[in-house]
Amino acid sequence: MINLGKGELIPIAIIVLSSYLLVQIGKAIIRRSIRKTYSDPSEDDARITGLKFLHNTLSFLVYTIAFIAIIYTIPPFKHLGQTLFAGAGIFAAIIGFASQQAFSNIIGGIFLVIFKPFRVGDLIKVGELDEGYVEDITLRHTVIKDFENKRIVIPNSLISTETIHNSHLKDERIMNRIHFGISYDSNIDVAIQIIQEQATKHTLYRDYRSLSDKEKNDPAVDVRIVKWADSSITLRAYIWTDTQEDGFLLRTDLFYAVKKDFETHKIEIPFPHRTIVYKQNEPKKEE
Numbered sequence: 001m002i003n004l005g006k007g008e009l010i011p012i013a014i015i016v017l018s019s020y021l022l023v024q025i026g027k028a029i030i031r032r033s034i035r036k037t038y039s040d041p042s043e044d045d046a047r048i049t050g051l052k053f054l055h056n057t058l059s060f061l062v063y064t065i066a067f068i069a070i071i072y073t074i075p076p077f078k079h080l081g082q083t084l085f086a087g088a089g090i091f092a093a094i095i096g097f098a099s100q101q102a103f104s105n106i107i108g109g110i111f112l113v114i115f116k117p118f119r120v121g122d123l124i125k126v127g128e129l130d131e132g133y134v135e136d137i138t139l140r141h142t143v144i145k146d147f148e149n150k151r152i153v154i155p156n157s158l159i160s161t162e163t164i165h166n167s168h169l170k171d172e173r174i175m176n177r178i179h180f181g182i183s184y185d186s187n188i189d190v191a192i193q194i195i196q197e198q199a200t201k202h203t204l205y206r207d208y209r210s211l212s213d214k215e216k217n218d219p220a221v222d223v224r225i226v227k228w229a230d231s232s233i234t235l236r237a238y239i240w241t242d243t244q245e246d247g248f249l250l251r252t253d254l255f256y257a258v259k260k261d262f263e264t265h266k267i268e269i270p271f272p273h274r275t276i277v278y279k280q281n282e283p284k285k286e287e
Contacts, residue, residue, distance in 0.1 A: 015066050121133060124165060125165035172244075173240060174247045176247040178236070181229070181232035182232060195237050196219060196223060205240070221238065223235055
C-alpha cells in the first residue's frame with residue numbers, strides 16, 4: 001500500500017491539471033486553425049491533415065511526459081524506475097519487441113502526413129476492399145468513413161504498404177467508363193446515339209473536350225465497341241464528371257434512361273439463354 005502525503009499529492013495534482021489544460025489549449029488553437037482553413041478556400045486541405053495529426057501527437061507527448069513526471073514524483077515508483085533503468089539493456093529489448101508494431105504505426109502516420117498520399121476529406125480506396133472518406137489520421141491508425149456511414153480503422157503500418165486509389169489527389173475529374181450490352185440483331189448506330197444523347201443531357205455530365213477536338217467535331221461522349229461476347233456486343237461510353245460521386249449518380253441515372261430508350265427503339269438487351277437436352281432412355285437390347 002502506497003501512502004501519499006501532501007508533498008506528493010500537490011505536485012501530482014499540478015502535473016495532471018497542467019497536462020490537461022495544455023492539451024485543451026492546444027486543441028482549441030488547432031480547432032480554430034481548422035475552422036479558418038475550412039472557411040478560406042485558398043488554404044490547402046493538406047493543412048487540415050497536418051493540424052489533426054499535430055493534435056494527436058501533442059496529446060500523446062504531453063500525457064506521456066506527465067506520466068513519467070508522476071512516476072518520479074512518488075518515491076516508491078521513482079526507486080522502481082531507477083531499478084528498471086539499471087537493467088536498461090534487457091528493459092529496452094523487451095520494450096522494443098513489445099512496441100515494434102506501435103512504433104511502426106507511428107512512423108507510418110508520420111510518413112502519411114509528410115508525403116501526403118491522401119488528406120483528411122479525400123475519397124480513397126485502400127487495396128481492393130476499404131473505400132470511403134478520410135476522417136482522421138492519428139499516431140496509430142487512419143479512420144475512414146465508408147458510404148454506409150461506418151468507420152473503418154486501418155493501422156498506419158498497414159495502410160502504408162497498400163495500394164491507395166485517391167479520387168481527390170490533384171485532379172478530382174473522373175472519366176467514367178460505362179458498359180452497355182446489346183444483342184447482335186440490334187441497330188448499333190441507334191444504340192450509340194441513344195447513349196450519347198442521354199449522357200450529354202444529364203446535369204452532371206461535363207464536356208472537357210479541347211478546342212481542337214470541338215473543331216474536328218469529335219463526339220462529346222465517345223462510345224466504342226469493346227467486345228464481341230457470346231450473346232451480346234459490348235459498348236463502352238466515356239463520360240466525364242467533376243467527381244467520382246457525380247460519376248456514380250450519373251451512371252445509375254443513365255442505366256435507367258438508356259433502358260427506357262432502348263425499349264422504345266426496340267434495342268434488345270441480351271440475357272443468357274440455356275438449352276436443356278433430356279437424354280431419352282435407350283431400349284434394352286435382347287440377348
